[in-house]
Amino acid sequence: MSLATGHPAHDPADRGGSFTVVDPATGETFGEAPDRRPEELDAIVDRAHTAWHGWRADQAARRRALREAADAVDRAAAALAPLLTREQGKPLTESHAEVARTAARLRYFAELRIGTQPVADDRPVHSRLRWRSLGPVAAIVPWNFPLQLASAKFAPALAAGNTVVLKPSPFTPLATRMLGSVLAGALPEGVLTIVTGREPLGARLASHPGIRHVTFTGSTATGRAVAAGAAASLARVTLELGGNDAAVLLDDVDVEKVADRLFWAAFRNCGQVCMAVKRVYAPRRLHARVVEALAHRARTTAVGSGLDPLSRIGPVNNAPQLARVERRTARALADGARAAAGGHRLDRPGYFFAPTILTDVPADSPVVTEEQFGPVLPVLPYDRLDEAVRAANDTGFGLGGSVWGTDLDRAAAVADRLECGTAWINHHAELSLAQPFAGAKDSGVGVAGGPWGLYGNLRPFVVHRPQEA
Ligand code: NAD
Numbered sequence: 030m031s032l033a034t035g036h037p038a039h040d041p042a043d044r045g046g047s048f049t050v051v052d053p054a055t056g057e058t059f060g061e062a063p064d065r066r067p068e069e070l071d072a073i074v075d076r077a078h079t080a081w082h083g084w085r086a087d088q089a090a091r092r093r094a095l096r097e098a099a100d101a102v103d104r105a106a107a108a109l110a111p112l113l114t115r116e117q118g119k120p121l122t123e124s125h126a127e128v129a130r131t132a133a134r135l136r137y138f139a140e141l142r143i144g145t146q147p148v149a150d151d152r153p154v155h156s157r158l159r160w161r162s163l164g165p166v167a168a169i170v171p172w173n174f175p176l177q178l179a180s181a182k183f184a185p186a187l188a189a190g191n192t193v194v195l196k197p198s199p200f201t202p203l204a205t206r207m208l209g210s211v212l213a214g215a216l217p218e219g220v221l222t223i224v225t226g227r228e229p230l231g232a233r234l235a236s237h238p239g240i241r242h243v244t245f246t247g248s249t250a251t252g253r254a255v256a257a258g259a260a261a262s263l264a265r266v267t268l269e270l271g272g273n274d275a276a277v278l279l280d281d282v283d284v285e286k287v288a289d290r291l292f293w294a295a296f297r298n299c300g301q302v303c304m305a306v307k308r309v310y311a312p313r314r315l316h317a318r319v320v321e322a323l324a325h326r327a328r329t330t331a332v333g334s335g336l337d338p339l340s341r342i343g344p345v346n347n348a349p350q351l352a353r354v355e356r357r358t359a360r361a362l363a364d365g366a367r368a369a370a371g372g373h374r375l376d377r378p379g380y381f382f383a384p385t386i387l388t389d390v391p392a393d394s395p396v397v398t399e400e401q402f403g404p405v406l407p408v409l410p411y412d413r414l415d416e417a418v419r420a421a422n423d424t425g426f427g428l429g430g431s432v433w434g435t436d437l438d439r440a441a442a443v444a445d446r447l448e449c450g451t452a453w454i455n456h457h458a459e460l461s462l463a464q465p466f467a468g469a470k471d472s473g474v475g476v477a478g479g480p481w482g483l484y485g486n487l488r489p490f491v492v493h494r495p496q497e498a
Contacts, residue, residue, distance in 0.1 A: 048227055050203055053118040053344040053380045054334035060116070062202035065226035067233035070194070073222050074239035077165035077192040080219030085162045085190035088143060095139035095188060098215035102132040105211045109176070113204040114335040117175060118343035118380070119298050121335055131180040131208070137462040138188035141483050153496045160487040162190030163265065164241035167234045169255065171247045172198035172346050173301040173402075175205050178269075181477055182244045183221055189486035191242065192220050196234055199227050200347045231255075238262045242486060245269070246303075248400075249426075249471045256474070267475035267485055269303070270468060271400045272428030275421035276306040276457060277443060279414070279434030284315060287433050287455060288322035294431070294457035295323075296330070296384055299342055300404040301350070304429040304451070304458045308397055309408040310417040316410035320369050320388045323408065327370035327384035334379070344380040345403055351380040354403030357396045358385060361407070366390040371404070392420065400426070414443065422448045427469030431457040 050060040084091065102109070110124035117124070148156035168182035175197050183193045197205040202225040209223035224230065231251075235243045236258030243259045245252055246269040259266045276291060278284075295306040311319040333340035345351040351374070358372060371385030385405040390397055397407050411417040421430055430447035433455050434440040444452040450467045453459065460466060466478035475485055 048199060048225075050116050050200070051347070052115055053346050054115075054336070056348075056379050060203050062199075062206060062225040065224050065230055067226075067230055070224070070230070070233055070237055071239075073194055073224060074165055074237050076219040077194050077222060078239055080217060081162070081164055081190075081192045084187075084192055084217060084220050088190070091188065091190065092139045094215050094217070095135050095184070098212050099132040099135035099139065101211050101215050102128060102135065102208070105207070106132075109204055109207055109211070111336065112207055113176060113201075114343070116201045116203050117172065117335075118346050119335050120340050120343055121338065123298060124335070127174060127177045131176045134177075134180045134184045134462055138184040138483060141188060141480060143189070143483070143487065148491060150493075154493045155496060156491055156493050159490045159492065160189075160484065161490045163486060163488060164191060165239055166191045166193045166242040166244060166486065167237065167240040167264075168193055168195040169231050169235065169243070169245045169247065170195070170197055172200040173298060173303070175201040176208055178246050179205055179208070181482070182246070185477070185482040186242070186244065186486045187216070187220065189483055191486055194222050194224060194234060194240070196224050196226070196231050199225070232258055235259050236261050240264050242267070244475075244477075244485075252473075265475075265485075267477060268473050269466070269477060270428075270471060270473050271402075271426060272303045272305075272468065272472050273307050273398075273400050273424050273426040274304055274429045274431070274449070274457065275308045275310060275424075275447075276431045276433060277414075277417050277421055277447075278309065278311045278315065278319060279432065279436075279440060279443065280312040280314065281435040281439075282315065282433045283435060284318050284322050288319075288326065290456065291433065292323055292326040292330075295406045296327070296342055296404055297458075299345055299382075300406070301346060301402055302458060305402075306406065306431065306457050307401060308421075309406060310411050310420060311408055313410040313412055316388075316408065320386060320408050323406065324369035324386040327386050327406075330384060332375065332381060332384065342384055342404060345382055346380070348380060350402065351382060354382055354401060354405060357394075357399070357401050357403075358382075358387070358405050361387055361390050361394045361396040364391050364394050366394065366396075366407070369408075398424065418443065418446050422446075425471040428472035429453070429458065431455075 047061040113124040170178040242265040249270040252268040335343040371383030375381035390407040431453040465481040467476040
């Protein structure tokens with residue numbers, strides 16, 4: 030298998046226009062990326078198809094290449110992490126964690142083996158189940174975890190023997206392009222291509238006739254458009270979509286003990302996490318204490334540029350998202366909510382919003398019923414546990430949820446009642462590479478993560494062979 034030595038990211042058509050990239054900590058432009066025209070995808074997908082024939086043929090070579098790719102990512106961490114912080118906004122320590130997770134995921138999928146197994150058959154035949162790759166896969170990802178979500182798509186797709194055309198968000202194309210250059214040293218040409226550009230590039234990629242699987246992470250609205258686009262070619266779709274996760278606190282919860290964990294489950298990456306805690310339900314008796322414990326942390330946590338080692342919370346990633354967070358918060362305040370902390374933009378350059386804890390929020394306020402995707406957390410009181418569980422489930426989303434209390438058996442029984450893909454007890458949003466990740470309801474279609482993520486990139490193939498000639 031020949032290893033690529035060519036252009037960074039195997040990007041054959043680095044021509045035409047470009048678009049600018051803004052540093053959310055300053056609001057100023059600091060870079061640019063190629064703005065690829067949708068028509069250019071024809072040649073790119075063709076190359077991915079050509080590369081597929083060699084790549085799918087040799088599982089052992091693929092595993093070696095993916096291990097090599099993981100080592101290359103680790104070696105490039107000192108360059109990748111600051112660039113990620115610069116364009117995305119998150120604190121540098123979180124960017125380093127994201128790079129490490131990207132390498133870990135490559136390693137994890139490099140070690141998974143694609144098995145074959147006998148199929149039960151009462152006729153005189155040996156039926157054996159094997160697995161075949163699909164072909165070129167389109168991966169489309171958002172701006173909140175550009176590298177981690179990209180690797181969540183390309184690592185299993187490549188391990189399965191597919192080739193990948195990956196499109197990052199136009200808000201965060203730069204670290205992904207650098208990652209492409211890093212991986213170009215380990216992967217054969219055409220096996221992973223990074224394409225950057227503004228819409229309708231993503232729409233064209235999702236509906237391209239040469240694509241056999243579209244794996245998308247982003248908002249539910251865009252996910253619907255992606256699924257509709259992929260229907261034309263009947264490509265398989267995997268959709269990881271929005272969430273509005275509830276944290277239900279039980280009446281035996283130790284507020285001070287869990288407050289830090291609960292706070293960071295909502296405010297990590299400036300709240301821009303699909304499975305962040307986006308609503309808290311607290312027993313009325315404890316409600317004021319919960320609000321104050323969280324508000325204290327919101328007021329005292331250092332907010333600033335992710336490159337400043339003292340910052341724990343960075344800016345919102347982009348201007349439209351900041352406007353959305355601001356609108357939802359203003360609407361809640363106009364409807365009678367009170368900001369126990371924050372409630373406003375910070376008066377400084379960049380897209381900073383004060384970490385905000387809202388109380389007295391009407392249950393039908395958009396900050397409760399929709400995904401705020403920013404550093405704002407409503408805390409709602411409840412009188413009866415059934416009421417809290419009903420409210421937690423009363424949403425079109427079904428990504429995650431959590432239950433917090435001292436009696437773990439009781440908490441587990443409540444967690445069982447949550448209508449979502451993953452439920453945690455006294456934690457939130459922690460995922461192992463080996464576990465399946467799948468949203469319920471409008472939060473997703475298909476399964477990512479673990480062996481399920483690998484087999485989501487394969488199709489079954491059965492050979493029936495007579496027992497005798
Ligand atoms: P988005 O849906 O606006 O964009 C996601 C990606 O799709 C971007 O690359 C974008 O350029 C592209 N895109 C836009 N229009 C398209 C179209 N018509 N066809 C194809 N691609 C198109 O989402 P966002 O604002 O970048 O990210 C935030 C959202 O992502 C939130 O809803 C969040 O919950 C969700 N998210 C989900 C998960 C998960 O695993 N479930 C993880 C992270 C983020």
